[in-house]
Amino acid sequence: MKLKKGFVLREVAGETVVVPVEAELNFNGMITLNEAAKVLWSVLENETSTEDLVKAILSEFDVDEKTAQNDVDAFVQKLKGLDFLE
Amino acid sequence: MKRYYQITDLIVEMDTFGRTERQAVPYLADGVQKTDILIDSKWQSFREKFPFISEDESEYYCSAYSFYTQLVDFNGMMLHSSAVVKDGRAYLFSAPSGTGKSTHTQLWLEVFGKDVTILNDDKPALRRIDGTWYAYGTPWSGKHDISINTRVPLGGICVLRRGDVNKIEPYRGVGAIKDIFEQAPKYTNSDYVGKLLDLLNQLLCEVPVWQMDCNMDPEAARMSYAAMSGRKEN
Incomplete structure (x- = not known):
């Protein structure tokens, strides 16, 4: 899986925000990313798998595998719901 | 007619009419020799999509959008x-x-x-x-x-x-x-x-x-x- 193209990511007033700019990304406005989502987002800019996303979380944060798996599943579900993934 | 205006301390070149032209009179700055922002409002193509909006309103809306887009290049x-x-x-x-x-x-x-x-x-x-x-x-x-x-x-x-x-x-x-x-x-x-x-x-x-x-x-x-x-x- 991989993110679609056409997002702008910036730090604004201490928050990480993402704005979809392509018309096909049918989402008006912005979303914010927490620290874990930020890590996942950068991995998802290239083709990746759930296993690699879990590894990325485990290498960046002091959490157990089950927690990492849950975080990844929740974030991927959210991105799928927004139709942000290829 | 193409004219020069000073808006937000920037020199703006635009060829406009109607409401925009009237509203822009206080900003006229003819005689200047440089252009920071060139307004090409493309209001005709906007109007093809929204024919129920008058020419005047279409131009006003499109010139504003053109100006406020390019303003971002000037920390604005x-x-x-x-x-x-x-x-x-x-x-x-x-x-x-x-x-x-x-x-x-x-x-x-x-x-x-x-x-x-x-x-x-x-x-x-x-x-x-x-x-x-x-x-x-x-x-x-x-x-x-x-x-x-x-x-x-x-x-x-x-x-x-x-x-x-x-x-x-x-x-x-x-x-x-x-x-x-x-x-x-x-x-x-x-x-x-x-x-x-x-x-x-x-x-x-x-x-x-x-x-x-x-x-x-x-x-x-x-x-x-x-x-x-x-x-x-x-």
Whole structure:
């Protein structure tokens, strides 16, 4: 899986925000990313798998595998719901 | 006819008519030799999509969009808001259309009289110049065409909501970012969106932002002025 193209990511007033700019990304406005989502987002800019996303979380944060798996599943579900993934 | 205007301290070249041309008269700057912003409003193609909007309104809308897009290249942005000036500071009241931005700044006029002017009633420009934020009147100012050609240091921004009880407090975090971004122009080009977000980052770090619930009582104007200026009403 991989993110679609056409997002702008910036730090604004201490928050990480993402704005979809392509018309096909049918989402008006912005979303914010927490620290874990930020890590996942950068991995998802290239083709990746759930296993690699879990590894990325485990290498960046002091959490157990089950927690990492849950975080990844929740974030991927959210991105799928927004139709942000290829 | 192609003419030159000075708007937000930038030289703007445009060939316009009707409402835009009338509103732009105070900004005429013929005789200058350089162009910062060239307005190519492409209102004809806008009108093909929206034939029920008059030529005049289409041009007004498109020239505004062209100007406010290119403004981002000059550390500037539009904020959909009503901008009021008191004691040499501009205070911007921002909210979605129909919330009561103009109604609130009209209350300032009622309460403070001659001490207050409306800088721009709907689409003021902001620019960051040498570390200072300024609010500007422009030829584009929404349905009431209330705007004056001057710049004033920005004193604060207030996101306004209707409420039964008047209340104002500092506004930070994700809510403030989203609400301000929502009232800035929508760009479809990632370069402009990136520049706008960088500018918003500076704006939100450097300018006080407030959130207010207000009703239509004059007390609401006294409250917002006292909070945003840090002064008691005079």
